[in-house]
Amino acid sequence: MAEQRPGLGFLIYFTAAFTLGLYFTFAAVQGDYGVFRRAEIEAETQALRAELASLQAEVDRMENLTRRLSDRYLDLDLLDEQAREVLGMVRSNEIIIQ
Numbered sequence: 001m002a003e004q005r006p007g008l009g010f011l012i013y014f015t016a017a018f019t020l021g022l023y024f025t026f027a028a029v030q031g032d033y034g035v036f037r038r039a040e041i042e043a044e045t046q047a048l049r050a051e052l053a054s055l056q057a058e059v060d061r062m063e064n065l066t067r068r069l070s071d072r073y074l075d076l077d078l079l080d081e082q083a084r085e086v087l088g089m090v091r092s093n094e095i096i097i098q
Contacts, residue, residue: 029035068075069082083089090096 027034031037065078067073068078084091
């Protein structure tokens with residue numbers, strides 16, 4: 001009895017299947033929609049959410065200052081502070097520390 005060797009077709013089929021498996025594994029990890037890209041997108045999302053929260057806090061602060069200087073509600077202390085800052089004036093009883 002002669003030893004039966006696998007045919008050439010089987011070897012080509014196995015090589016093609018193995019190559020496709022490697023390709024799809026690589027694409028699942030490194031591709032445009034892969035695991036690494038998803039991690040990048042999630043990190044970018046967290047950074048953008050933090051920036052949004054920071055900007056929203058700044059907008060809230062500016063809205064508060066604007067409301068406090070509006071015609072309906074005038075904060076005289078804030079108006080005095082802003083006027084002295086813009087004009088560069090100080091009261092006689094104030095001490096300036098730089």
